[in-house]
Amino acid sequence: MSHPTAVRFSFFAIAWSIATLGGVQVPAGAQSIELEQYDVQVNRLIARMTLAEKIGQMTQAEFSALEPGEIKRLALGSVLCGGNSDPQEGNAVGPWTEMYDSSQRQALETRLAIPLLFGVDAVHGHSNVLGAVIFPHNIALGCTRDAELVERVNRITAEEIRATGINWNFAPCVTVPRDIRWGRTYEGFSESPELVSQLGAAAVRGLQGSDLASPGSVLACAKHFVGDGGTQAEMRASSSFGDDVQLRLDQGDVVCDLGTLRRVHLPPYIPAIEAGVGSIMPSYSSWNGVKCSGHKQLLTDVLKIELGFQGFLISDYNAIDQITDDYKECIRVSCLAGMDMFMVPTRYREFTEKLTELVEEGAVPEERIDDAVRRILRVKAAMGLLDEGVDPLADRSWQSEFGSPERRAVARQAVRKSLVLLKNEGNVLPLAKENSRIVVAGKAADDLGIQCGGWTIDWQGKEGKVTTGGTTLLAGIRQAVAGSAQVDYTADANDIPQADVAIVVVGEKPYAEGLGDTGSLRLSAEDQQLIQRVQATGVPTVLVVLSGRPLVLGDALESSQSVVAAWLPGTEGAGVADVLFGDYAPTGKLSFTWPRTADQEPINVGDAEYDPEFKYGFGLTYGE
Incomplete structure (x- = not known):
């Protein structure tokens, strides 16, 4: 019709x-x-x-x-x-x-x-x-x-x-x-x-x-x-x-x-x-x-x-x-x-x-x-x-393709195209797959609930191993370098093994609607301590931020060699690894202004006074 x-x-x-x-x-x-x-x-x-x-x-x-x-x-x-x-x-x-x-x-x-x-x-x-x-x-x-x-x-x-x-x-x-x-x-x-x-x-x-x-x-x-x-x-x-x-x-x-x-x-x-x-x-x-x-x-x-x-x-x-x-x-x-x-x-x-x-x-x-x-x-x-x-x-014939690998491939494409590279000092990214030792830190790296955010199985979402199925960032990283590099994981970074590079994953706990209203856009104290513990070892740090909005990064931005805004990518965390290891270059551009402090909010492109941390439309790619 x-x-x-x-x-x-x-x-x-x-x-x-x-x-x-x-x-x-x-x-x-x-x-x-x-x-x-x-x-x-x-x-x-x-x-x-x-x-x-x-x-x-x-x-x-x-x-x-x-x-x-x-x-x-x-x-x-x-x-x-x-x-x-x-x-x-x-x-x-x-x-x-x-x-x-x-x-x-x-x-x-x-x-x-x-x-x-x-x-x-x-x-x-x-x-x-x-x-x-x-x-x-x-x-x-x-x-x-x-x-x-x-x-x-x-x-x-x-x-x-x-x-x-x-x-x-x-x-x-x-x-x-x-x-x-x-x-x-x-x-x-x-x-x-x-x-x-x-x-x-x-x-x-x-x-x-x-x-x-x-x-x-x-x-x-x-x-x-x-x-x-x-x-x-x-x-x-x-x-x-x-x-x-x-x-x-x-x-x-x-x-x-x-x-x-x-x-x-x-x-x-x-x-x-x-x-x-x-x-x-x-x-x-x-x-x-x-x-x-x-x-x-x-x-x-x-x-x-x-x-x-x-x-x-x-x-x-x-x-x-x-x-x-x-x-x-x-x-x-x-x-x-x-x-x-x-x-x-x-x-x-x-x-x-x-x-x-x-x-x-x-x-x-x-x-x-x-x-x-x-x-x-x-x-x-x-x-x-x-x-x-x-x-x-x-x-019920539609059920045969429900959650299929072909559909997950589209979601994975959406993940990698949405990532925004905010910083890449010394071209730390993309990471080498061969002959390297990588430490992945942060509970968010292996938490599908945090990765998906609100409106996932439950209205508010939830932390933990959401039983909907999918690939966490950690699993995606391990798949990307399987047989080529050693990947160690620590949720809290209290015991950090030697490594060539650290991928630190931080971000917001799941929320929806009014329960997510906040006057503070800072990383949690737990995440800040995690970053500090990793960086105290002197290993180059790639910071991956999982969040439903730009967050005020403060010292974490200055002390990390590379910073990637990964937002709330959903079930296909391997899309993040695709970009971290250079199978695809980052192409995402900020759809929101990234403030220096929460006191700047509300701040939007076109304001008379506009001096954010990263402007609307900002986004690096490799080699810049």
């Missing part, structure tokens, strides 16, 4: 096309898939629906919170599995597939048999599921500057999602993080609106393909609309990391004028719409004190009318609860602002009851309900879910 496009110009888009940064152009006008072409089919279906069935389509419940039979009883239109939701039968492909199918079978037993949308956060691969290929987080992909690679990564992600039957991914994140102390920084491709625009659209194309109804496509969701990367830092009472400066940025307030919002945070949504994104998720955050989940100007006037978005809006996890203390009022405000589907994981019964009351009282016009349902059903129609005789159950 092919979809014609319709060009929808806005004054914003025309003005923005004039501005460039880093050579990346943004389309002059927004194009959107003409989802309205399905309205004849959809309107016939809406005419047959009861109010309860319409509200069911607007409701998304958490699978783990559902009672048996409730999908059928409430005629739910959508189900999700959050970051910590796994099938009770086990966290593998088979149980995930059966969980999806069991939900879909209930939907098919309803009066109208409208299939479900089933959503997950597969933000760097199908990362909730054991055995999936876990790709580098977006901050790393931003350093590749390679839209074709980003599209390929997301195409593989879509195919691995479809292997479990699931048809909706809450990705890509097209945020423009402007303060790296924010715990979601690594979910963004860059601080540059232009680069985010380019790569975000590529991610949409990868997930959705050229046809939403094709077997290997999943519905994408651009998030979080709008300005989530521009919240102001606020003091908070405590920090999970014990920071000297305790800050909160997540779900905060973006304080700026409309011009700044348009210039910095809105641009990535234009090419995402042009690429045909079918769903968009409004942000938890506020704009000038008003929650985006209830902001009619942003959701309806700008997004739906000005930019011509014809898909549907899905609220974030319990996000509408933050609008006001009165839950019924939260529902009214958000619905009238333009929210179409509501992610109400555990309050779905209460939501359906109160929205029904609001319609019956005349507080929410049924025309607004019909508009929301029409948008949802348009997307389902584009996905082929409303076609006569369609079978929405999982196609």
Whole structure:
């Protein structure tokens, strides 16, 4: 099934096309898939629906919170599995597939048999599921500057999602993080609106393909609309990391004028719409004190009318609860602002009851309900879910390639293209494979959990041997020099063997969202001591930094001969070894400004006073 496009110009888009940064152009006008072409089919279906069935389509419940039979009883239109939701039968492909199918079978037993949308956060691969290929987080992909690679990564992600039957991914994140102390920084491709625009659209194309109804496509969701990367830092009472400066940025307030919002945070949504994104998720955050989940100007006037978005809006996890203390009022405000589907994981019964009351009282016009349902059903129609005789159950033939070596090879390519060489004094890198003795130091070198970061099996991620499978940096180094060099490993460097060179791996513990907000960007005391112990031996040091954002390196930068930013590379750590040993030269360029101190934050390219440790776009290669 092919979809014609319709060009929808806005004054914003025309003005923005004039501005460039880093050579990346943004389309002059927004194009959107003409989802309205399905309205004849959809309107016939809406005419047959009861109010309860319409509200069911607007409701998304958490699978783990559902009672048996409730999908059928409430005629739910959508189900999700959050970051910590796994099938009770086990966290593998088979149980995930059966969980999806069991939900879909209930939907098919309803009066109208409208299939479900089933959503997950597969933000760097199908990362909730054991055995999936876990790709580098977006901050790393931003350093590749390679839209074709980003599209390929997301195409593989879509195919691995479809292997479990699931048809909706809450990705890509097209945020423009402007303060790296924010715990979601690594979910963004860059601080540059232009680069985010380019790569975000590529991610949409990868997930959705050229046809939403094709077997290997999943519905994408651009998030979080709008300005989530521009919240102001606020003091908070405590920090999970014990920071000297305790800050909160997540779900905060973006304080700026409309011009700044348009210039910095809105641009990535234009090419995402042009690429045909079918769903968009409004942000938890506020704009000038008003929650985006209830902001009619942003959701309806700008997004739906000005930019011509014809898909549907899905609220974030319990996000509408933050609008006001009165839950019924939260529902009214958000619905009238333009929210179409509501992610109400555990309050779905209460939501359906109160929205029904609001319609019956005349507080929410049924025309607004019909508009929301029409948008949802348009997307389902584009996905082929409303076609006569369609079978929405999982196609298990996709499982044969799940986590395959061929897909891991693409992830390995993404790793090596994302590495940024920050320093290479005396051309210590690339390392010789033959006749050398290498010591690898640091627990992060042999910890797949640290290597993958947050949103990996668990919402927050976790340290340790994550059972999803993959190759740690240490294993990758040993594979690279097998039979040619001796590799010794020490987690804490308390007993350091003689060596020609030391590879010291340090970095952040896994985190996600607000728990990653921090006022301190320093290496941990443990990592600083590790570096000092190794360097006290006088051996040349290659410092590899695993992190979800630039970190203030201080003395470690000065005392190390070479420094490599490896970000959060995912399961294929051998990609780091590929670069360290010269099989591939480093080509990554910083997608974020690297500050000298945390006090410089927020600091971004284009600031009047701009004197960072490493500028946006910096990156060495061998021989420089």
